[in-house]
Amino acid sequence: MKVKLTERDKKTLKRLVELADSVTQSAARGRDPFVDVPARSLSNVRYNKAKRFIEMGRATNRRQLFNLSQARSFMQTMLVASGAVQLIEQGKTTSIRGLYYLLKHTIEGTKEETFDEQSECDTIIEDVEVLLAALREELHLYADKRGEMVGDIVIIDKGDEIDCSRMGSGGYGIPSIVEPEVVEFKKCSAKFVLHVEKGTVWQRFNEDKFWKKHNCILTHGAGQPPRGVRRMLYRLHNELKLPVFCLLDNDPWGYYIYSVIKQGSINLAFESQRMAIPDAKFLGLRSKDFKECALSESVTIALNDTDRKRARQIANYPWFANKKQWQKEIKQLLDNGFKLEVEALISKDISYVTEYYAPQRLKDKDWLD
């Protein structure tokens, strides 16, 4: 069965072939085969103030076949690349766990396994991503699938037309891979995106038809949003010019989720340019909300040591360090001594968050940047 490759597939495949060629050419010339893998260490990550997201520096690490300490990871790098070729040529995708199983075997004539654990394979996948400057999705690998979407948008997903304003209580499960070859935007009359942290909060907003009343798209990522959701938000923001507002818990984890959506993840800095949304806004919850919403002590949760440590770390992130409002926000969290979940607003009224809190903040443009 002949598979039709997309333009993007052809480009990725070309890079994979070049990688293989460089190895065989070295061998043919009697030289040691190697690859130079961009360093994914923290020291090679920096915040680009102009672009306003995290990016990788230029440091690389050489990985050689004829080096006892590198031979194994060199072999694994080639294996992962060959797995990607296989997937692309077959027109199939798989999970990172799937790739691990696809590539795992005992090397002939030895008792050596190609990979002992999935974590070993996952690290190499990230190496190959940076090596080829290709997103995981372009290698036909997908991460966990979580998160849902409703709102005034019609999309085409693998040829099927999906009207996200007609999804009932269920919602459209955001795929792991939302690249333009898979997901096209057909029609959109929404004016912004409201991204909430959890499915339960999303259900409140969906049940109250917030997205209909306020003409928006409503998404959630079931906690830290997976790559598919982040890519979806990025595309909605950049292609459809929709502002993105985040409604997250008032705790260091909520700040961190916002930070990843806005600036990218420190561990995977190379993907920031196609994931980060520097203009995303933090709508809440905020440390001032305990007083402003007249919440009761009953709904507060005391900060623990980890929370305090994380809050201080986040306050030092370069993109928060120079922002007065963020310094004030985090200081007030520490002064409060407690955190607040979005659900705490239920103590006011079941629909306080959808009928009062979010509309008021949007109207007053009262958010953090």
Added chain:
Amino acid sequence: MKVKLTERDKKTLKRLVELADSVTQSAARGRDPFVDVPARSLSNVRYNKAKRFIEMGRATNRRQLFNLSQARSFMQTMLVASGAVQLIEQGKTTSIRGLYYLLKHTIEGTKEETFDEQSECDTIIEDVEVLLAALREELHLYADKRGEMVGDIVIIDKGDEIDCSRMGSGGYGIPSIVEPEVVEFKKCSAKFVLHVEKGTVWQRFNEDKFWKKHNCILTHGAGQPPRGVRRMLYRLHNELKLPVFCLLDNDPWGYYIYSVIKQGSINLAFESQRMAIPDAKFLGLRSKDFKECALSESVTIALNDTDRKRARQIANYPWFANKKQWQKEIKQLLDNGFKLEVEALISKDISYVTEYYAPQRLKDKDWLD
């Protein structure tokens, strides 16, 4: 704003009012108010061989207001019931965490909190469920939302028509509450349901359009399926007469997931009658598959002590204890000394599971019951 109550809401509300009446009547007569809560202990759970699912016995525990050790839980029971009334009357639903926040407050004139932790509230919710013989969903409470569905079925979800055969790569996110008032089945030409354990496996089946080729509905529950998914499977099975096949990992956890789908959960035995599917089949993976599919040692995962202990427990479940095939299956798992994930089949071919394994087993009627 006047909310239109469904017939089911009226029934639930009536029971809630009766509960309140019984308390006020006791008080009016100068008697100690009490409620008799059906016992949710293991000793009050039994396997009904005729109905083929787990059910509760008739033991109850009396909970009195004027009893120092019971006053707090009596108060909490009334609070949860009043919360349910509030939700039903407003026509709204919330998560169990949401209800906790709704009800949590400092009791006037004291330093006592109505609930200290969510777990306290969750327990009382289960008490109220058995007390009123009402599913959580009827109290307008929802559990976690996970799991997705595609296939040849058109449903109406809160008035929106959703064609699950036109969901692209994304799928329809199964709601937490799939009662007939919310989700109606409009048209279905599928002949059976294939339920897989994980989202990643579901994606493989969806990408390969298995449900189209084999005319079925494809669901997953992201691990142990949440109540919404179990109720959906139950309704597909009972209302549309679709056989349900489960494709789970070959390990004690996979067996347990099957057991819960089939017979109900031991902790929540009272819901079995509206959740359990005694005719559900276990399609795989099976302990014989290592040999039958000629898998390599590389893809096996050694059993640990917990696995072995769990496997022996499950072998003793009354619905497995008398089944030769299940005894053989579990014995062989223990003899093998390893478990197998569905993804292990990828080592044969990316689409081995969708193109060979599942079709062959269905064709041969080679499953466990």
